Amino acid sequence: QVQLVESGGGLVQAGGSLRLSCTASERTFSNNCMGWFRQAPGKEREFVAAINWSDGNPYYADSVKGRFTISRHNAKNTVYLQMNSLKPEDTGVYYCAASPFRGGTNPGSFGSWGQGTQVIVSS
Numbered sequence: 001q002v003q004l005v006e007s008g009g010g011l012v013q014a015g016g017s018l019r020l021s022c023t024a025s026e027r028t029f030s031n032n033c034m035g036w037f038r039q040a041p042g043k044e045r046e047f048v049a050a051i052n053w054s055d056g057n058p059y060y061a062d063s064v065k066g067r068f069t070i071s072r073h074n075a076k077n078t079v080y081l082q083m084n085s086l087k088p089e090d091t092g093v094y095y096c097a098a099s100p101f102r103g104g105t106n107p108g109s110f111g112s113w114g115q116g117t118q119v120i121v122s123s
Contacts, residue, residue, distance in 0.1 A: 002031045002112045006096045009117030012086055016121070020081040022096030022114060027053060027077055031098030034079040035059075035110055036070065038119070040092040045107055048094070049081060052102045059105055064090075086121045094119050 003025035012018055024031055035050035049070040050059045058070045069082040079096065094117050097110035104110060 002026055002028060002098050004096045004098060004112055004114035006094065006114040006117040009094060009119045011120045011122065014086060014088055014121055014123050016086050017082070017084045018086065018119060019083070020094055020096075020117060020119075022079045022081075024077045024079075024098060027074075030100050030111060033099040033102050033104045034072065035097045035099065035104060036079075036081045036094055037097060037107060037110075038090075038092040038094045039116075040089075043092075045095070047105045047107065050099075050104055051079060054102070057103065059103060061105075083119075086119075088121050088123045091119060091121050093117070 006022045008020040033052050036048040037045050039045040051070045067085045072079045096114040098112040099110040101109050
């Protein structure tokens with residue numbers, strides 16, 4: 001099972017920016033697609049963004065379109081989530097995940113998960 005390590009969370013004021021990173025231990029058929037999910041206190045985990053290793057096609061939740069950008073660095077096995085114009089409702093624990101299915105947005109299709117990194121956006 002691929003190992004995922006996230007970094008880059010923190011505390012930021014509304015309107016600010018953060019960049020999250022997720023490095024995978026390897027690239028195999030099990031992680032054709034890399035995604036970011038988040039979970040706020042008392043809420044279910046929700047999809048944020050995803051990207052295919054092979055073609056770089058990105059997928060975004062409507063709530064983050066135009067503000068967040070997902071990208072990948074193939075040689076480093078690393079996926080990034082650039083978050084701009086952050087809002088208090090973006091607060092939560094952000095998880096990196098890997099799926100064997102390209103274009104995945106359903107948490108159930110992601111078999112490997114990182115430990116999560118906390119993002120807090122103050123108003």
